Amino acid sequence: MVDQSEAQAIAIPAQPAPARASTFSWAWIGVTPFLAFAVLFLIAPTLFLIVGAFQDAQGHFTLANLADLAQPSIVRAYRISLEISITSAILGAIFGSLIAAAAVLNGLPGWLRPTLLTFSGVASQFAGVPLAFAFLATLGRTGLVTYLLNTYLGFNLYSTGFNLLSFWGLTITYLYFQIPLMILIMTPALDGLKREWREASAILGASTWQYWRYVALPVLWPSLLGATLLLFANAFGAVATAYALTGSSLNIVTILLFAQIRGDVLHNANLGYALAFGMILITGVSNGAYIWLRSRGERWLK
Amino acid sequence: MKFLELEGIQKVYGPNTVVQDFNLSVDKGEFVTFLGPSGCGKTTTLRMIAGFEIPSAGAIRINGKDVTNLKPNQRQIGMVFQAYALFPNMTVADNVAFGLKVAGQSSEAIRKRVGEMLDVIKLPQFGDRYPYQLSGGQQQRVALARALAIKPQVLLLDEPLSALDAKIRLSLREEIRSLQRSLGITTIFVTHDQEEALSMSDRIVVMNEGRVEQIGAPFEVYNFPRTRFVASFVGTLNILRGKVVDGASGRITIDDQQVIAGRSMGNLQNGEVRSVALRPESVTLNGAGEKRNAMQGIIEEVSFLGAVVRMRVRFRDNAISLDTFNNPGAPPPERGAPVTVSFQPEDLLVLEGETH
Ligand SMILES: Nc1ncnc2c1ncn2[C@@H]1O[C@H](COP(=O)(O)OP(=O)(O)OP(=O)(O)O)[C@@H](O)[C@H]1O
Ligand SMILES: [Mg+2]
Numbered sequence: 001m002v003d004q005s006e007a008q009a010i011a012i013p014a015q016p017a018p019a020r021a022s023t024f025s026w027a028w029i030g031v032t033p034f035l036a037f038a039v040l041f042l043i044a045p046t047l048f049l050i051v052g053a054f055q056d057a058q059g060h061f062t063l064a065n066l067a068d069l070a071q072p073s074i075v076r077a078y079r080i081s082l083e084i085s086i087t088s089a090i091l092g093a094i095f096g097s098l099i100a101a102a103a104v105l106n107g108l109p110g111w112l113r114p115t116l117l118t119f120s121g122v123a124s125q126f127a128g129v130p131l132a133f134a135f136l137a138t139l140g141r142t143g144l145v146t147y148l149l150n151t152y153l154g155f156n157l158y159s160t161g162f163n164l165l166s167f168w169g170l171t172i173t174y175l176y177f178q179i180p181l182m183i184l185i186m187t188p189a190l191d192g193l194k195r196e197w198r199e200a201s202a203i204l205g206a207s208t209w210q211y212w213r214y215v216a217l218p219v220l221w222p223s224l225l226g227a228t229l230l231l232f233a234n235a236f237g238a239v240a241t242a243y244a245l246t247g248s249s250l251n252i253v254t255i256l257l258f259a260q261i262r263g264d265v266l267h268n269a270n271l272g273y274a275l276a277f278g279m280i281l282i283t284g285v286s287n288g289a290y291i292w293l294r295s296r297g298e299r300w301l302k
Numbered sequence: 303m304k305f306l307e308l309e310g311i312q313k314v315y316g317p318n319t320v321v322q323d324f325n326l327s328v329d330k331g332e333f334v335t336f337l338g339p340s341g342c343g344k345t346t347t348l349r350m351i352a353g354f355e356i357p358s359a360g361a362i363r364i365n366g367k368d369v370t371n372l373k374p375n376q377r378q379i380g381m382v383f384q385a386y387a388l389f390p391n392m393t394v395a396d397n398v399a400f401g402l403k404v405a406g407q408s409s410e411a412i413r414k415r416v417g418e419m420l421d422v423i424k425l426p427q428f429g430d431r432y433p434y435q436l437s438g439g440q441q442q443r444v445a446l447a448r449a450l451a452i453k454p455q456v457l458l459l460d461e462p463l464s465a466l467d468a469k470i471r472l473s474l475r476e477e478i479r480s481l482q483r484s485l486g487i488t489t490i491f492v493t494h495d496q497e498e499a500l501s502m503s504d505r506i507v508v509m510n511e512g513r514v515e516q517i518g519a520p521f522e523v524y525n526f527p528r529t530r531f532v533a534s535f536v537g538t539l540n541i542l543r544g545k546v547v548d549g550a551s552g553r554i555t556i557d558d559q560q561v562i563a564g565r566s567m568g569n570l571q572n573g574e575v576r577s578v579a580l581r582p583e584s585v586t587l588n589g590a591g592e593k594r595n596a597m598q599g600i601i602e603e604v605s606f607l608g609a610v611v612r613m614r615v616r617f618r619d620n621a622i623s624l625d626t627f628n629n630p631g632a633p634p635p636e637r638g639a640p641v642t643v644s645f646q647p648e649d650l651l652v653l654e655g656e657t658h
Contacts, residue, residue: 196387200445202374203352203381204401204452214400218391 046280052273065274074256078278081236081252084167088174089231095175096182097224103183104190117187120180127177132244135173139164165246173245174238178231185230189223222294229290233283253279303366305330305488306351306456311360313346313512320346321512324360331486333479337499338509339535344492347509348458351490353377364455380449380487381458385465387445388433394444395420395429401452419447422481439470446478450485457482457489463498475502496536500524508532530567530653533579540585540622544578544652546570552647554578557618561595564647567654577653584649585624587613587635593644601639615643 056062068074103113126134138145141158149155163169193216201211217224239254248255253275260272304327311324321343328334336344349355351362353374362370369377388397395416402412420426423443433441442462449457459478463471479502482489493499499506500520508515508523508531516528527533534541544554544563549570552563556578563570563578570576586593602621603614610625611634624643626634635641 194386196383197389199352199354199374200381200383200387200389200448201400201404202354203377203379204404204448205375205378206400206404207375210404214404215389215391 053277092178128240380454566652
């Protein structure tokens with residue numbers, strides 16, 4: 001049965017659309033700078049890169065650059081980059097979500113939440129040389145925490161095999177901005193969970209776990225997925241932090257690319273384009289996967 | 303033993319007592335409404351029955367079993383919220399199935415029960431829709447089906463119609479009531495709309511500032527209010543200032559015209575000024591002598607409401623509204639026309655307390 005009022009609403013004849021006075025909208029003037037910016041600094045360079053990846057130094061078409069990506073050192077760089085990005089994205093997503101959930105859902109004192117959000121806002125943008133320096137000064141071989149642990153607790157961090165200039169060192173350093181970024185994104189998403197949903201599920205007999213399993217997580221899923229992907233891209237494209245921290249002792253793709261562009265050791269601009277093209281491809285695939293997963297996870301959204 | 307019992311319920315938040323000394327016994331299958339102004343503690347009391355809040359004092363029993371400290375998911379209660387409570391990520395069918403699924407019922411049993419419930423709410427083809435694809439009225443019907451699917455012992459509804467437009471509200475009101483009757487389910491309905499309360503309930507609990515003012519059938523609460531609050535909150539009421547001439551016989555004067563008040567809250571002292579209440583529908587215009595109180599006044603305002611014509615008659619300091627049925631053969635009097643109004647002594651109720 002259809003509500004009567006709806007049936008009536010449908011029967012009301014549509015208002016004639018107001019005649020367009022002119023086809024030109026002044027709003028175009030507002031977005032022109034953005035469009036120009038996008039073309040100049042995003043689309044054009046990307047096309048340039050892609051074209052360059054398929055050219056040799058003389059400008060002839062070649063697949064040699066892409067073939068060169070198969071060198072062991074470059075494959076290793078991609079692998080390390082992916083590993084660090086995926087690990088730091090997943091760990092950042094887990095810890096960030098848990099912290100956001102604790103701040104939003106539980107009866108913590110009122111001042112805690114704004115404090116956490118302000119801190120996260122700052123920390124999520126804290127990267128590059130200052131961040132690398134901060135970590136060297138705390139967890140480096142002669143860092144403050146390393147020193148305090150050693151002197152007062154007799155615990156030698158570096159004897160456990162830990163090294164800040166390593167995979168885990170870089171991952172931990174990245175987590176410094178990944179976790180706060182996740183907190184910033186997930187807080188509004190968690191706020192969007194309505195109290196009625198939790199109460200309705202409880203009164204229908206569901207346990208807390210069942211509420212999360214069947215209601216809260218499915219509702220949060222698109223945000224969680226999107227945020228994790230953003231974290232991945234964030235880590236994958238980072239160069240300054242890694243470079244400042246490890247120099248070239250840990251070869252990730254962006255550092256390799258940086259070296260090519262700066263005209264270091266084995267200068268080959270077209271190989272650099274191919275490296276960048278590979279990164280664009282990986283980012284593109286992960287975005288595609290995101291869109292696909294998301295469209296499956298949110299059929300229920302408008 | 304009554305089916306649902308609230309005994310000496312109290313709820314305190316910090317320094318505020320928001321519900322106090324609440325006693326209520328509900329029969330199996332009864333439809334009881336909590337009626338009162340915003341903030342009077344209706345929702346808080348309902349949430350204590352549901353288990354979302356624990357009473358600061360008192361006990362709640364369902365079917366003889368003390369549930370005061372049970373978790374909501376152990377009480378087997380159905381609840382319909384004001385709005386937006388359907389799970390947005392599930393279809394209508396999955397929403398209705400939710401309580402059965404978490405209870406571990408077989409998918410065959412669930413499918414059957416969901417089909418029954420969708421038929422009951424007259425949305426059999428809507429099983430595959432998502433909540434956002436439904437109107438507000440349809441959403442509330444699905445919420446009702448979801449609550450009833452688990453065959454709850456008690457059904458709680460917290461202003462389930464207040465977010466809907468007037469027409470749907472009216473039809474859904476009847477639908478809920480007839481469904482409740484046919485299932486024989488014990489129901490508590492919360493509203494601040496007195497018309498809703500009067501038209502739906504077996505009994506009404508009128509609440510004010512965390513207290514029960516009166517519990518009774520709609521007829522009782524409307525015609526025989528026990529407190530000033532109930533008299534003024536339930537229904538439209540004319541309140542006049544009267545001076546007591548002779549307390550024993552109920553003789554009072556209103557703007558120096560003498561009338562007899564047949565009912566009163568508390569004793570009348572000769573000479574004191576009290577508020578007196580008179581329902582618009584008990585007053586007859588130019589009534590033909592069969593009513594024993596008559597007063598002279600002037601028509602101040604006439605509003606034509608369709609079936610009913612509402613008029614305002616001024617005496618001197620006091621004025622009353624009265625309703626007459628529209629009669630095409632007799633147009634209503636003009637503004638400024640002198641009229642006589644009449645009413646019975648028992649329709650005039652002297653309220654408790656001083657006037658202000
Ligand atoms: N968690 C709480 N903490 C403190 N005070 C509360 C809390 N919940 C409700 N109150 C207070 O208790 C009083 C009663 O609230 P309640 O929601 O029961 O009113 P209500 O009768 O349902 O009103 P409405 O018609 O507006 O829904 C209000 O004054 C409210 O501010
Ligand atoms: Mg309420």
